[in-house]
Amino acid sequence: MARNSAPTLEDVARMAGVSTASISRALNDPDKVAKQTRDKIEKAIEVLGYTPNFGGRALASNRTNTVGAIIPSMANAMFASGVQAFQEVLSEAGVNLLLASTGYDPEQELRQIKALIAHGADGLLLIGDERPQATRDFLAKRRVEHVISWCFKPHSAQTYVGFDNCRAAYDATSRVLALGHRRFALISGVRDGNDRARDRHIGIETAIADFGQGAALLHVKEAKYRLEFGGEAFAWIMERPDTPTVIMCGNDVLAAGALMRARQMGIDVPDRVSLVGFDDIGLASVSNPPLATVRVPQIEMGRAAARMLLAKLSGGPVEAPAPLPTEFIHRGSLAAPPD
Amino acid sequence: MARNSAPTLEDVARMAGVSTASISRALNDPDKVAKQTRDKIEKAIEVLGYTPNFGGRALASNRTNTVGAIIPSMANAMFASGVQAFQEVLSEAGVNLLLASTGYDPEQELRQIKALIAHGADGLLLIGDERPQATRDFLAKRRVEHVISWCFKPHSAQTYVGFDNCRAAYDATSRVLALGHRRFALISGVRDGNDRARDRHIGIETAIADFGQGAALLHVKEAKYRLEFGGEAFAWIMERPDTPTVIMCGNDVLAAGALMRARQMGIDVPDRVSLVGFDDIGLASVSNPPLATVRVPQIEMGRAAARMLLAKLSGGPVEAPAPLPTEFIHRGSLAAPPD
DNA sequence: AATGTTTGTGTAAGCGCTTACATTGATTCT
DNA sequence: AGAATCAATGTAAGCGCTTACACAAACATT
Numbered sequence: 001m002a003r004n005s006a007p008t009l010e011d012v013a014r015m016a017g018v019s020t021a022s023i024s025r026a027l028n029d030p031d032k033v034a035k036q037t038r039d040k041i042e043k044a045i046e047v048l049g050y051t052p053n054f055g056g057r058a059l060a061s062n063r064t065n066t067v068g069a070i071i072p073s074m075a076n077a078m079f080a081s082g083v084q085a086f087q088e089v090l091s092e093a094g095v096n097l098l099l100a101s102t103g104y105d106p107e108q109e110l111r112q113i114k115a116l117i118a119h120g121a122d123g124l125l126l127i128g129d130e131r132p133q134a135t136r137d138f139l140a141k142r143r144v145e146h147v148i149s150w151c152f153k154p155h156s157a158q159t160y161v162g163f164d165n166c167r168a169a170y171d172a173t174s175r176v177l178a179l180g181h182r183r184f185a186l187i188s189g190v191r192d193g194n195d196r197a198r199d200r201h202i203g204i205e206t207a208i209a210d211f212g213q214g215a216a217l218l219h220v221k222e223a224k225y226r227l228e229f230g231g232e233a234f235a236w237i238m239e240r241p242d243t244p245t246v247i248m249c250g251n252d253v254l255a256a257g258a259l260m261r262a263r264q265m266g267i268d269v270p271d272r273v274s275l276v277g278f279d280d281i282g283l284a285s286v287s288n289p290p291l292a293t294v295r296v297p298q299i300e301m302g303r304a305a306a307r308m309l310l311a312k313l314s315g316g317p318v319e320a321p322a323p324l325p326t327e328f329i330h331r332g333s334l335a336a337p338p339d
Numbered sequence: 340m341a342r343n344s345a346p347t348l349e350d351v352a353r354m355a356g357v358s359t360a361s362i363s364r365a366l367n368d369p370d371k372v373a374k375q376t377r378d379k380i381e382k383a384i385e386v387l388g389y390t391p392n393f394g395g396r397a398l399a400s401n402r403t404n405t406v407g408a409i410i411p412s413m414a415n416a417m418f419a420s421g422v423q424a425f426q427e428v429l430s431e432a433g434v435n436l437l438l439a440s441t442g443y444d445p446e447q448e449l450r451q452i453k454a455l456i457a458h459g460a461d462g463l464l465l466i467g468d469e470r471p472q473a474t475r476d477f478l479a480k481r482r483v484e485h486v487i488s489w490c491f492k493p494h495s496a497q498t499y500v501g502f503d504n505c506r507a508a509y510d511a512t513s514r515v516l517a518l519g520h521r522r523f524a525l526i527s528g529v530r531d532g533n534d535r536a537r538d539r540h541i542g543i544e545t546a547i548a549d550f551g552q553g554a555a556l557l558h559v560k561e562a563k564y565r566l567e568f569g570g571e572a573f574a575w576i577m578e579r580p581d582t583p584t585v586i587m588c589g590n591d592v593l594a595a596g597a598l599m600r601a602r603q604m605g606i607d608v609p610d611r612v613s614l615v616g617f618d619d620i621g622l623a624s625v626s627n628p629p630l631a632t633v634r635v636p637q638i639e640m641g642r643a644a645a646r647m648l649l650a651k652l653s654g655g656p657v658e659a660p661a662p663l664p665t666e667f668i669h670r671g672s673l674a675a676p677p678d
Numbered sequence: 679a680a681t682g683t684t685t686g687t688g689t690a691a692g693c694g695c696t697t698a699c700a701t702t703g704a705t706t707c708t
Numbered sequence: 709a710g711a712a713t714c715a716a717t718g719t720a721a722g723c724g725c726t727t728a729c730a731c732a733a734a735c736a737t738t
Contacts, residue, residue, distance in 0.1 A: 008724055019688045024726055034686060049480065054459035055397030056724030059693050064393065066437070066458055074423040077416055077621075084413040084440055091439065091451070096458045098405070099438040100430065101423055112430070119405055119435045120393035120459075141388065142345075227621065256625045263627075282416075282566065286595045288602075288627030347694055358718045363696055373716060395694030398723050 007048040009056075016044035027052065058120060067309055068098040068116030069125040070109055076225060077281040078251060078298070079127070082149070085302030086125060093310055095122075104225075106193045110135045117144060123309050129153055129160075130195040147309045149301055151196055152323040158312075161305040161321055165196045168294050168326040169203025172276060173248065175328050177211045180336045181246040181274065184208060185219040187233040187258060189250035197250050200278060204248050218242045223254055230257025231264075238267060245273060245337035252277035252284045255291050259333065270335035280329055289332030297324045346387040355383035366391065397459055406648055407437040407455030408464040409448060415564060416620040417590060417637070418466070421488070424641030425464060432649055434461075443564075445532045449474045456483060462648045468492055468499075469534040484651045488644045490535055491662040497651075500644040500660055502635060504535045507665040508542025511615060511633050512587065514667050516550045519675045520585040520613065523547060524558040526572040526597060528589035536589050539617060543587050557581045562593055569596025570603075577606060584612060584676035591616035591623045594630050598672065609674035619668055628671030636663045 009020045016023070018037060026033045026041045033041070044050075058064045069086060071079045087097045098121050100112040109131060116124065123145035139146060152162040173184075186204055189197035201220065208215045219237050223229035230253060237247060249255035255277030262269050269275050269289060277284055277293035284291035301324055311318045348359045355362070357376060365372045365380045372380070383389075397403045408425060410418045426436045437460050439451040448470060455463065462484035478485060491501040512523075525543055528536035540559065547554045558576050562568035569592060576586060588594035594616030601608050608614050608628060616623055616632035623630035640663055650657045 009726095010724080020725080021689080021727075022687060025687090028726080032686075037686080051453075051457055053398070053724050054403065054457065055394055055399070055401065055695095056693095057726080058394030058459075059392070059398045059695080060394070060724075060726040062394065062693075062726095064458070074413070074426070075416075075420045077414075077419070080416070080419055081414045087413070087438065087440060091454070094454075096437050096454060097439065098435050099426065100436065101426060114390070115430070115433075115435060118390050118393060119403070120397075227625070253621070256621075260625060282592070282595075283622045283625055286566070286599060286622055287625045349694080359695080360697075360719080361717060364717090367696080371716080376716080392694050394725095395723090396696080398693085398725080399695040399697080401696095401723075 006053070007050045008053065009050075011048055012041065012044045012050050015048060016040045063122050063313075064120035065094060066096045066098055066119075066121055067123045067125065067313070068100065068113075068119075068121035070100045070102060070112045070116065071127050072102055072104045073225075074099075074101050076251075076253070077283070078279045078296070079150075082298040082302035082305075085299040086306045087302075089303050089306035090310070093306075095310065104190065104194065106132050106135065110138065113138065113144070117142065123147070123313050125149060125305055125309060127151075128195050130193055130198075145309065145312045147305050147312070149305045151199070158308075158318045158320045161308050161324075162301055163296060163324045163326050165199035166203040166206070167323075168296075169200040169248075169278070170207045171203075171326070172278075172294050172328050173204045173207035174211070175330070176246055176248070176274070176276060176334065177207065177215060179274075179334070182213070182215045182337070183242070183244045183246070184215070184217045185237045185244035185247045186217060186221070187230060187237070187247060187249045187254045188220055188222050189225055189254070190222050200250055218244050223250075223257075225251060225253050227253060227257035227260065230254035231261030232257075234258035234261045235265065238262075238265065238273070243273075246276065246334070247273060248276045250278060252279045252281045252291055252293055255293070255333070256283055256287055259287055259289075259291070269333050272338060274335055274337070275333040277333075284329075285331070287333075292331045292334035293329050295327040295329050297326065300324060345392065346389045347392065348389075350387055351380065351383045351389050354387060355379045402461050402652075403459035404433060405435045405437055405458075405460055406462045406464065406652070407439065407452075407458075407460035409439045409441060409451045409455065410466050411443045412440055412564075413438075415590075415592070416622070417618045417635075418489075421637040421641035421644075424638040425645045426641075428642050428645035429649070432645075434649065443529065443533065445471050445474065449477065452477065452483070456481065462486070462652050464488060464644055464648060466490075467534050469532055469537075484648070486644050486648045486651070488640055490538065497647075497657045497659045500647050500663075501640055502663045502665050504538035505542040505545070506662075507633050507635075508539040508587075508617070509546040510542075510665070511617075511667050512543045512546035513550070514669070515585055515587070515613070515615060515673065516546065516554060518613075518673070521552070521554045521676070522581070522583045522585070523554070523556045524576045524583035524586045525556060525560070526569055526576070526586060526588045526593045527559055527561050528564055528593070529561050539589055557583050562589075562596075564590060564592050566592060566596035566599065569593035570600030571596075573597035573600045574604065577601075577604065577612070582612070585615065585673070586612060587615045589617060591618045591620045591630055591632055594632070594672070595622055595626055598626055598628075598630070608672050611677060613674055613676070614672040616672075623668075624670070626672075631670045631673035632668050634666040634668050636665065639663060 013020045102108040127150045191198040221233040223233040277291040280293045280295040352359045441447040466489045530537040560572040562572040616630040619632045619634035623632045
């Protein structure tokens with residue numbers, strides 16, 4: 001794909017009658033060049049239609065103004081708006097986004113990290129805290145600047161921009177308990193290698209244990225994050241002898257799948273069983289009944305992650321943000337338990 | 340962000356006792372290097388933890404193995420799975436994806452095109468056919484390799500990977516007509532600068548005109564692609580004197596918004612008015628009633644676009660694919676008109 | 679008037695890689 | 709056995725840019 005004979009700095013230099021250094025300066029640090037010279041240079045650039053060659057620039061300056069983001073899946077609406085916000089903030093700073101996805105596979109994640117670094121990413125956005133030692137080693141050994149999001153850990157907070165999944169799940173569960181529910185089930189995302197799913201589970205479990213008074217988490221069923229698996233898990237749970245009055249779900253997609261299956265099975269939601277999702281993606285307010293869920297500050301999270309990563313890359317001071325707030329959204333899929 | 344003293348080709352060369360050229364060859368064209376030498380090289384690479392420097396590579400070879408995709412919005416589920424598929428195919432070929440979004444703004448699109456090219460994208464994926472002359476000029480003058488997707492134009496088919504929005508809308512409308520509907524309205528996406536929205540409008544209009552027999556498109560209301568605007572448009576239409584028996588929608592998000600508003604207004608869907616969406620995003624099957632819609636081959640489209648772009652970049656033969664098929668999905672939001 | 683400072687510019691040395699070309703030694707052919 | 713061919717490797721010339729350093733001119737300071 002030879003970029004055919006694009007004009008180079010030297011061409012511009014010749015035309016403007018100045019040295020290549022002046023042009024480079026005019027481009028990267030205009031204040032260092034006299035107005036008059038700058039004008040000549042700008043005109044020459046205009047006439048020739050010059051654009052800096054990326055490779056040359058990257059090689060000489062050893063930075064690409066590109067950062068990477070590696071997310072489990074783009075199809076999951078949960079990440080879409082966050083990544084969009086992330087990208088928008090970067091874009092304003094003249095930084096571009098390399099995007100890759102892992103399909104929730106840790107090995108794939110390492111592969112993508114390597115690929116993005118090899119493709120020149122100056123820094124990385126990663127989702128979630130849990131990853132194999134090999135991946136941690138790579139990040140540490142190569143000193144890859146990175147920000148971790150969609151979760152929050154108090155220790156080493158200059159790396160995390162996110163919310164506390166455990167706490168959010170705890171709070172949601174408390175609200176459900178307050179409504180009178182005692183018999184819980186959980187349709188969880190696959191927890192292996194996914195700290196968000198695990199933390200949500202723990203949050204729910206803890207809230208129930210703390211509450212006492214006979215409240216119990218009767219069943220936990222794992223499902224991949226897709227509608228149909230949510231449905232299957234729902235059916236599995238409802239066919240057990242110990243029927244819950246409420247089913248908490250690892251995210252809204254699982255909850256929506258459960259809801260659809262409930263309709264097929266003729267099980268009324270929320271009259272016979274309540275359903276609670278997580279993430280508050282668009283679908284949650286559209287389903288019927290709409291899904292009670294936990295709203296996650298996706299956009300703010302994406303923006304904050306971008307700001308933090310940019311700060312790290314520019315070597316500036318990095319403020320450690322507090323965990324972002326989540327909010328329980330009570331909607332029609334959740335009601336008091338049947339007497 | 341100085342990548343501190345990462346090992347270079349020369350370091351590897353010294354350690355393996357071969358020339359830098361051999362290593363470069365071992366990396367890029369292994370067959371040209373004897374097995375024995377390759378082994379030595381691989382070991383040295385392993386030991387040193389060497390990764391090729393991106394800038395050097397890009398500069399010397401004048402390609403980055405990176406392509407860009409510029410989509411209207413990531414938040415719109417319509418693009419998410421397509422882009423994901425696109426990225427997966429690229430990834431298998433060792434090519435990375437730079438992603439940017441425009442918010443449906445043509446000027447923003449040009450800005451992003453320039454930004455991605457300036458950041459070394461070897462080629463580009465663009466959505467839709469309509470763009471300002473300045474953008475076309477830029478693409479032509481700079482000979483930017485690109486593939487256009489989410490639409491299809493028979494002329495110069497080596498550029499398009501997509502489906503025929505007009506035809507898809509025509510077919511859907513025909514199905515609705517066959518059910519007995521005669522009084523149509525349309526909640527369209529913003530058509531200015533968006534050929535997909537316009538083509539869908541034209542398809543609907545044409546199908547109605549071709550059918551004759553008193554069928555008419557009574558109202559057309561534009562709305563941005565968000566739930567609430569779909570709802571507003573729905574309310575606007577239902578408050579007109581000439582009430583339609585069916586409302587076609589520019590996409591599923593608009594249809595879902597309309598559906599929610601219908602529920603609020605106490606208007607039964609489909610008993611009093613039918614609703615038809617477009618795209619078949621996840622939400623369409625979850626709403627109640629589920630949305631009749633047009634399924635779009637997002638994943639196949641993303642994959643095919645990636646293959647086509649890769650073919651173009653490698654200078655290989657580019658086969659001009661046929662337009663991809665769409666499928667009308669009849670669901671509960673569409674029924675025969677009330678007597 | 680001599681000195682120091684500042685400002686604007688040029689010179690030239692890389693940055694780490696790919697690749698055309700040259701070289702070597704082994705293999706095949708006559 | 710000598711010529712012709714081929715495979716494997718090395719040599720070295722860039723690719724287009726940034727930037728340390730050197731320099732000159734203009735200005736301020738004593």
